[in-house]
Amino acid sequence: MYTQLNPKTKEKDFFGVFGSVIITLLLPTVVLFLYLCCNETYVIDGISIDFNKINEIVQDELIDNWKSLLLNFDCWLFYLCWFFGLVLFDLIMPGKTIHGVELRDGSKLEYLINGWQLSLLFVSLIIGRLFYVGDFNLPELRFLTDNYLSLAVTSFEFSILLSIFVYICSFIPLRDVNGLKTNERILAIGGNSGNLFFDWFIGRELNPRIKSWDIKLFCELRPGLLLWFLLNLSNLQKQYLELGYVTNSLVLVNLLQAFYIFDGVLNEEGCLTMMDITTDGFGFMLAFGDLTWLPFTYCLQSRYLSFKNYELSLIQSCLIVSIMIIGYYIFNSSNKQKSLFKKGKLPNLKSIQTESGSKLLIEGWWGLSQHINYFGDILIALSWCLPTGFNTPLTYFYIIYFTCLLLHRQTRDEDKCKKKYGKYWKEYQRLVPYKIVPYIY
Known part of the structure; x- marks a missing residue:
């Protein structure tokens, strides 16, 4: 089908550079807007929005507190420990090695599948922590509740840095096992336009890796998904500490979404044939989607219910x-x-x-x-x-x-x-x- 390994991109998705700029600016704004409509100070009621309340929040939390928001040491420490701690577990946990789909050069990448093992360890650590504390009052979950916006901003900044990193790496030649012959990296069909911003946004390299560790699959199934679970759990804890009980609506949302989250982690093998893995490059769009958009917008229902005691x-x-x-x-x-x-x-x-x-x-x-x-x-x-x-x-x-x-x-x-x-x-x-x-x- 392809006459060369990395043909130039002929058709740009999302209306090309213009669309990618709009999306890069719009999606973080949506995350911020959802926060402004559902927070400790103001929770939207009905279809009307109290813009006076939102203006107050913008002034207090964004304008007056912009340094702490953009450069929050505690949130950066937490997020780096969270991300690279999961990287470490992903590398050392045992599992089975399988091959992905055939690539354009005829090769198949190897993937270490250890979702079951990681899930058992993750849940065991949470249960063990609950027993150690002796009450549903984990300081780690309180940190998520108290620093929700700063963590969202931190994950956004991290996704920018990660997408810059993989974009630069896409230009570094690979070497074969003998270290003598350079080889081209396999680029995404849609991310090899030659335009720096568009390729950075859409993802230039198809499967960016550090040796055998696949960055794209990891981000798809680890830091964002599991942080979504913890954010939901923090909302559950918040309501419990305030009311002394938890409403059945919040419990139900937590259970339904937890099932979906761990079903995804446990069945990671199925992701290897999905369009995200087989077709799309890994750039800002997927990095932001996995690390910021997913956890901080998908938890909206549990966040809303933690403020509204709805049975x-x-x-x-x-x-x-x-x-x-x-x-x-x-x-x-x-x-x-x-x-x-x-x-x-x-x-x-x-x-x-x-x-x-x-x-x-x-x-x-x-x-x-x-x-x-x-x-x-x-x-x-x-x-x-x-x-x-x-x-x-x-x-x-x-x-x-x-x-x-x-x-x-x-x-x-x-x-x-x-x-x-x-x-x-x-x-x-x-x-x-x-x-x-x-x-x-």
Whole structure:
């Protein structure tokens, strides 16, 4: 398909340099806006925003306190210990070594898969710490609660530095095992435009590594995901210390999201075939998304509920759990079906044979829609938002954003498949016309 190892980028995603500049400025602003609408001083109520309150917070916490916010020694110490502590565990924990997808040069990268081991250690350390303290009053969780905004800013600054680091490294030649011959790094098809800012933003190198340690996979599944879990736990602790009990809505959000978090960590092998790993470069977009956006926006529901003492009825709780179960079943079973099919373990399922040797599955889950797993993902997102009630649309930010993200991914995937499969893709679209939601879209 490619005449050279690293062809120049012809089509820039996100409207090129202009779009990448807008996104680089806009997304951190969104994180800040969500904080301003949900904090110790002010929690949004209904659809109207009290801009006088927000102006006061901006003056007190951003303008008057900008040095502490941008250069917070305690937060930097915490974040560096957190990030590189997880790096250390990722390197020393035992696990199994598997190969990723075949790259353009015919090679396959090795990955150490140790999500089970790391999860057991992580949970054991938290439980052990609780027993040691003797009460649900961990100082580490209080630190997260008390320094939420400063930690978000610190993770943002760290993501900038990390993306600069991997961008510079993408120009350093690799050497073979004998140290005699230089080799090109494999760059992302979409990140080799030659424009410094765009390539830094989108990610120039496909799989930046330090020896065998993969930076992209680590950031995808370790620091952001597990920090999201701790932020949720800190919100739980905050409410417990203030009220002496925890509302069932906050418990439910914590449980549903914790299940999703550890399911991702435990099934990290499945990430090796995802677009983030196989196609996208690792630059500021993914670094910021993994390290800042994910933990500090995905915890919005638990953060909101820690301020609003909202109780759910038994029927409401059962309905929400049912939506989560249905969504997870669709998401998990459809992904598992496609994985087994690709391994040749479901030969009886109908498919379209293409000239490239690939097969397009048109039966089972994948006969219902082209991205039936996205439909499951949307139901999961809905189950996280519903426990917050219907007092404000702010807590439904996640499902709105996530649906837009999945729609964008769907269009990117469709463009890629049109170029790759040609007439076979047209036949596939005729047989499987729905893109995400069966019989609707």
